Structure formats: C-alpha cells, structure tokens
Amino acid sequence: MRVYLPATVSMLRTLNASGELAAISGTAFALTPALRESYATGGDEELEYAAMNDAARASLRLLHAEAEADPGTLMRRAVVSADVDGAKLRPDLDHSVVRLAGPVPLKAVAAIHFDTSEAEDAVRAAVAVIDAADLGDPDAEFTLGDAEDHELAWYAVQELPFLLELL
Template identity: 70%
Template sequence: MRVYLPATIAMLRKLDTEGEFAPVSGTGFALTPALRESYTSGDTEELEYAALLDAARASLRLMAAERENGEKEPARRAVVSADVDDVTLRPDLDVAVVRLGGPVPRGRIAAVHVDTAEAEEPVLAAAEVIDAADLGDEDAEFTLGEAEDHELAWYAVQELPFFLELL
C-alpha cells in the first residue's frame, strides 16, 4: 500500500543518515476504503493526493512541536511516500489514517515531497496556528490555507542528500 508519512526537515536528515524513516507513532495516511467512501467522486490519483495533503497538514503539527523544542530547520512541510505491507487501518482516528508496524527502509521509499523556499513564510505562519485552525478559528484556517496553496515539490529518494545539502 502506498502511504504518505508526515515529516520535517530534521526527520529527513535522520532518514538520510540512518537509511530508514520512523514515522511518529507509526502514523501515516493512505487511500483507505473509508477515504474512498468519504468522496462522492475522484479517481485513485485524486484520492491519493487527498491523503498526501492530510500528511502535509500533519507535517505542520510536527514542525510546530519541533519549533517549541528549539529546532531551527527551514519551515517546509515534508511528506515521505512509501510502499509498505505492514499497515493497519485506523478509521477511528480519521478516514485516511493508517498505522505502520515499524520503520520504513530507504528501499521502500518512493519519493519525498517538500515545500519550496517560497512557501517558508506562510508555512511557518501556519505551523504557529495549526491548533487554533483545528479548533475552528477562521483566521487561523485562512492562514493554514495560505500555506496549503503551495504545491509540494517532488524528489526521488536518491536526490535527498543533495536537496538537504542545498538547504
């Protein structure tokens, strides 16, 4: 199953050095039966993109937590897409949520999706208000939308060391 795993730049650096990606609490997002049922239309590609966007939003939460702990990496959403077999569906959490059985080795990673430099300011602003947006604050939701207007760039896993070096 193709899964989309929320990440941060610091987590991508760890992936690069350790050769595997350990999602926080084993949590990822995927095109699950519950996600498919929640949409009235859309092909597989469109629904997988919806799961990727859920992972990108979760990336904001991870970034906010890192920044509270003093992390100073660039403010860019990151998502690791991988093909894994050991997945448990978690519709009790959300329609696209899955739980992985363990870390994902580099060889199972299909791509890495990361914001471009132009998105840093709105992404940082969104990370600061993500909790308020979740609680229904309309201004925070607008700020979140500004960040989500930016498309994530696609990188092959082989490009990751070069990408990180150029940050």
C-alpha cells in the same frame, strides 16, 4: 500499500543517515476504504493526493513541536511516500490514517515531497495557528489554506542527499 509519512527536515536527515524513517507513533496516511467513501467522486490519483495533503497538514504539527524546542527549525513541510506492507487502518482517527508496523526502510521510499523556499513564510504562519485551525477558528483556517496553496515539490529518492545539502 502506498503510504504518506509526515516529516520534517530533521526527519529527512535521519532517513538519509540511517536508511530508515520511523513515523511518529507509527502514524501515516493512505488511500483507505474510509477515505474513498468520504468522497462522492474522484479517482485513485485524486484520492492519493488527498491522503498526501493530510500528511502535509500533519507535517505542520510536527514542525510546531520542533519549533518549540528549536526556534531555528526550517519551516518547510515534508512528506515521504513509500510502499509498505502491514499498515493497519485507523478510521477511528481520520479517514486516511493508518498505523505502520515499524520504521520504513529507504528502499521502500518512492519519493520525497517537500516545500520550496517560497512557502516558508506561509508555513511559519500556519504552524503558529495549527491548533486554532483544528479548533475551528476561521482566520486560522484561512492562514492554513495559504500554506496549503503551496504545492509540494517532488524529489526522487536519489536526490535526497543533494536536497539536504542545499538547505
């Protein structure tokens, strides 16, 4: 199953150094039957994109937690796509949520999706209001949308060390 793991730069550094990525609480996102049922139309590619966007939004929450501990946290969303076995559906949490059996090895990673530097200001603003957006604040949702308007850049797994070196 193709899954999308929300991440941060520090998590990408761990993936690069240790050769595996442990999703927070084992949580990832995927094209699940519940996600498919929640959309009236759309092919697999569009629904995979929706799952990846759910992971990118979760990356904002991870950035929020990191920024509280380290105000110097680089404000860029990251999503790691990987092909894994044993993911369990979690429709009680959301349509696209799955729980992973364990850490994802680097050899299972298909690609890295990462914000460009142009997104940093919008991501920083979204991180500041993510909780308010979750509670339905329309202004916060608008700010979140500004960050989500930035497309994540695609990187091959082999490019990860170079990507991190350039940050």
